[in-house]
Amino acid sequence: xxxxxxxFRYDNVGILFVLPAFLYMLVFVGYPIARNIILSFxxxxxxxLVRGAKNFVLFENYIGLxxxxxxxxxxxxTLCYTVLCLFFQFVIGFALALFFNQRFSFAKPIRGxxxxxxxxxxxxxxxxxxxxxxxxxxxxxxxxxxxxxxxENVEWLTTPGTALFALVFANVWIGIPFNMILISTGLTTIxxxxxxxxxxxxxxKAKTFWHITLPLLRPTIESVLILGFIYTFKVxxxxxxxxxxxxxxxxxxxxxxSYKLSFxxxxxxxxxxxxxxxxxxxxxxxxxYIRVTTKEEE
Amino acid sequence: MDGEKKxxxxxxxxLCVISVLFxxxxxxxxxxxxxTSLKTEQEIFxxxxxxxxxxxxLKSYAAQIEMGDFNMFRSFANSFIISVGAMxxxxxxxxxxxxxxxxxxxxxxxxxxxxxxxxxxLPVSVLLTPMFIMFKNMHVYNTWWAxxxxxxxxxxxxxxxxxxxxxxSIPKDLxxxxxxxxxxxxxxFARILIPIAKPxxxxxxxFSFLYAWGDLAYGMTFILDQERRPITAGIFNFMGQYxxxxxYLTAFAVVTIIPVALIFIFMQKYIVSGMxxxxxKG
Numbered sequence: 305x306x307x308x309x310x311x312f313r314y315d316n317v318g319i320l321f322v323l324p325a326f327l328y329m330l331v332f333v334g335y336p337i338a339r340n341i342i343l344s345f346x347x348x349x350x351x352x353l354v355r356g357a358k359n360f361v362l363f364e365n366y367i368g369l370x371x372x373x374x375x376x377x378x379x380x381x382t383l384c385y386t387v388l389c390l391f392f393q394f395v396i397g398f399a400l401a402l403f404f405n406q407r408f409s410f411a412k413p414i415r416g417x418x419x420x421x422x423x424x425x426x427x428x429x430x431x432x433x434x435x436x437x438x439x440x441x442x443x444x445x446x447x448x449x450x451x452x453x454x455x456e457n458v459e460w461l462t463t464p465g466t467a468l469f470a471l472v473f474a475n476v477w478i479g480i481p482f483n484m485i486l487i488s489t490g491l492t493t494i495x496x497x498x499x500x501x502x503x504x505x506x507x508x509k510a511k512t513f514w515h516i517t518l519p520l521l522r523p524t525i526e527s528v529l530i531l532g533f534i535y536t537f538k539v540x541x542x543x544x545x546x547x548x549x550x551x552x553x554x555x556x557x558x559x560x561x562s563y564k565l566s567f568x569x570x571x572x573x574x575x576x577x578x579x580x581x582x583x584x585x586x587x588x589x590x591x592x593y594i595r596v597t598t599k600e601e602e
Numbered sequence: 603m604d605g606e607k608k609x610x611x612x613x614x615x616x617l618c619v620i621s622v623l624f625x626x627x628x629x630x631x632x633x634x635x636x637x638t639s640l641k642t643e644q645e646i647f648x649x650x651x652x653x654x655x656x657x658x659x660l661k662s663y664a665a666q667i668e669m670g671d672f673n674m675f676r677s678f679a680n681s682f683i684i685s686v687g688a689m690x691x692x693x694x695x696x697x698x699x700x701x702x703x704x705x706x707x708x709x710x711x712x713x714x715x716x717x718x719x720x721x722x723x724l725p726v727s728v729l730l731t732p733m734f735i736m737f738k739n740m741h742v743y744n745t746w747w748a749x750x751x752x753x754x755x756x757x758x759x760x761x762x763x764x765x766x767x768x769x770x771s772i773p774k775d776l777x778x779x780x781x782x783x784x785x786x787x788x789x790x791f792a793r794i795l796i797p798i799a800k801p802x803x804x805x806x807x808x809f810s811f812l813y814a815w816g817d818l819a820y821g822m823t824f825i826l827d828q829e830r831r832p833i834t835a836g837i838f839n840f841m842g843q844y845x846x847x848x849x850y851l852t853a854f855a856v857v858t859i860i861p862v863a864l865i866f867i868f869m870q871k872y873i874v875s876g877m878x879x880x881x882x883k884g
Binding site: 315316317318319320321322324325326328329332333334335336337339340343353354400403404406407408409410411414416417418419420421422423424425426427428429431432433434435436440441443446450477480481482485486489534537538540541544545558559562563566567572575576578579580582583586587590593594597 | 609613614617618620621622624625628629631632634635638646647649650651691695696698699701702703705706707708709710711714716717718719720721723724725726727728729730731732733734735736738739751752754755758759762787791812815816818819823834837838841848851852854855858859862865866870873874877878
């Protein structure tokens with residue numbers, strides 16, 4: 305018994321278990337973040353990146369951004385893109401979750417298969433959608449022509465407005481399973497008796513949905529939307545592979561523009577500044593995310 | 603919504619048909635990529651397009667073996683090595699860390715937990731340039747190590763947050779019994795707790811692997827030579843150079859999906875559990 309007491313007294317031993325992972329993250333994530341912030345206040349290009357003197361220019365990079373048309377476009381694009389994606393993937397995901405909540409024979413296996421789009425490497429997804437949206441051989445143009453919705457092939461990925469639409473389309477495809485499965489799980493937590501007593505009271509389906517399903521799903525909906533926002537807002541590979549930010553910079557997102565500045569134009573400091581703007585917005589949303597997750601924990 | 607009630611037979615059939623329809627629509631892009639990889643170049647450009655390959659063509663796969671520059675099997679092996687490496691690091695570090703966070707109330711616990719939460723939502727853009735400088739200084743730039751070390755940073759926070767719940771749900775009695783049997787806390791952790799949390803460890807291993815497998819930014823930025831680059835970067839390069847060689851491109855895509863498909867087929871329950879525990883995709 306004496307031995308046991310001794311073991312449980314030193315709660316601080318627990319830190320030994322956590323320290324390796326924490327230090328790893330500190331070195332490979334914490335330090336880079338700090339370095340990135342410093343970088344954004346300096347003037348660093350290919351010449352002085354690894355070695356050499358770096359001049360501090362304070363807010364010059366940030367001020368420069370707001371006079372930069374491409375930056376404003378990317379900021380606006382990222383916002384539009386995120387809102388559109390969130391809306392469609394949430395609505396479709398929700399509808400599918402309700403549909404598969406009915407107990408028909410195929411419900412479980414097919415809902416499982418619908419998770420596939422979420423698992424596919426995004427580079428591959430981008431490639432598949434480039435093929436579907438291709439101008440001459442694209443099957444989308446073919447279908448629309450057959451239905452007489454368009455007369456001539458649309459150049460989806462090389463026209464500014466439609467290129468953004470194609471990106472949203474592809475991202476919604478990835479996001480649907482994620483929304484569906486989280487809402488499905490949320491639905492299973494609603495007690496069945498509530499529905500039974502509601503139907504005994506003569507409530508119709510629409511009423512039970514608005515007065516029982518939605519309010520009880522609120523925590524799930526909150527976390528789905530916040531997670532969806534974070535994940536969509538920092539989108540990188542999908543856009544980079546599908547349009548590369550083109551045509552003429554019209555589909556750049558903050559992440560792809562930052563990449564372009566740093567690794568194609570070698571304006572590292574300016575690229576870091578763009579990345580930090582992205583980071584700040586994510587952190588603001590992240591506060592809500594943390595609030596939701598820690599609420600669940602208590 | 604009225605789940606408890608038995609569906610009538612007709613309604614059951616109807617719903618099954620509709621669900622299969624949904625499945626076909628949603629998985630169409632995949633089907634299309636697969637059949638495109640099996641068509642001849644000529645058939646791909648045919649109008650109207652064919653909805654299954656009229657002439658089966660496996661050359662797109664065979665050609666990869668001979669091609670020096672864009673050998674997809676080499677890229678595949680690179681991706682595999684990188685992903686397994688990242689997975690091993692993530693699991694080795696995350697398993698003890700999540701145990702510590704779940705079972706001990708030490709000083710700084712909240713801060714550490716919070717920092718894992720925050721790192722999960724960071725954009726790659728913030729890390730790319732500083733990591734690039736760091737890897738150059740560490741002399742791992744342009745090696746598998748650079749991608750392994752970077753990819754592990756996606757798997758670790760995810761795994762810690764998932765596993766912490768597994769460990770927290772193990773009753774303290776079990777641990778105490780192990781101490782009475784002569785275990786110290788390290789051997790109790792290794793012999794008693796890890797085996798119980800095994801499903802959670804599987805989820806972490808699978809997701810750490812998948813995150814690394816799907817990564818493009820790190821592999822492309824930190825590895826310069828095509829011979830060492832992961833398969834995602836290989837596809838991207840290939841696309842830049844042979845943009846309309848769709849039979850080759852889609853063959854590349856299909857090969858990239860194979861491990862994902864295998865994981866999906868054999869470990870689906872872990873996927874669902876990982877997705878629903880509040881994950882942000884890297």
